[in-house]
Amino acid sequence: MSELSLIILFAIATFVGYKVISQVPSLLHTPLMSGTNALSGVTVLGALSATAAAKTQGASAVGAVLGCVAIIMAMINVVGGFLVTDRMLRMFKK
Numbered sequence: 001m002s003e004l005s006l007i008i009l010f011a012i013a014t015f016v017g018y019k020v021i022s023q024v025p026s027l028l029h030t031p032l033m034s035g036t037n038a039l040s041g042v043t044v045l046g047a048l049s050a051t052a053a054a055k056t057q058g059a060s061a062v063g064a065v066l067g068c069v070a071i072i073m074a075m076i077n078v079v080g081g082f083l084v085t086d087r088m089l090r091m092f093k094k
Contacts, residue, residue: 006054006063010070013046040081043074 051067 002057003054003063006050007066009050010066013043013070017043040074040078044071044078047071047074 047067047070051064051071054063054067
């Protein structure tokens with residue numbers, strides 16, 4: 001994959017993710033966040049593979065930096081989802 005295609009892939013993923021999340025009512029964010037940790041894991045794998053492709057193809061540092069940013073953002077989402085799930089489960093304990 002060329003550097004331009006990696007940047008386009010990053011931009012499309014950012015746009016689609018924003019559109020999907022913005023269409024969800026705020027009342028459903030907490031249950032959906034706990035239910036979509038598997039999808040966030042797929043996002044982490046995609047970011048890892050895009051970063052690895054950028055490094056092995058000899059692209060400039062821009063692709064690797066954007067891949068690292070994507071990995072960090074996806075991991076924040078995964079950790080946040082687990083924290084929300086833990087909080088929800090503690091609410092139901094006596």
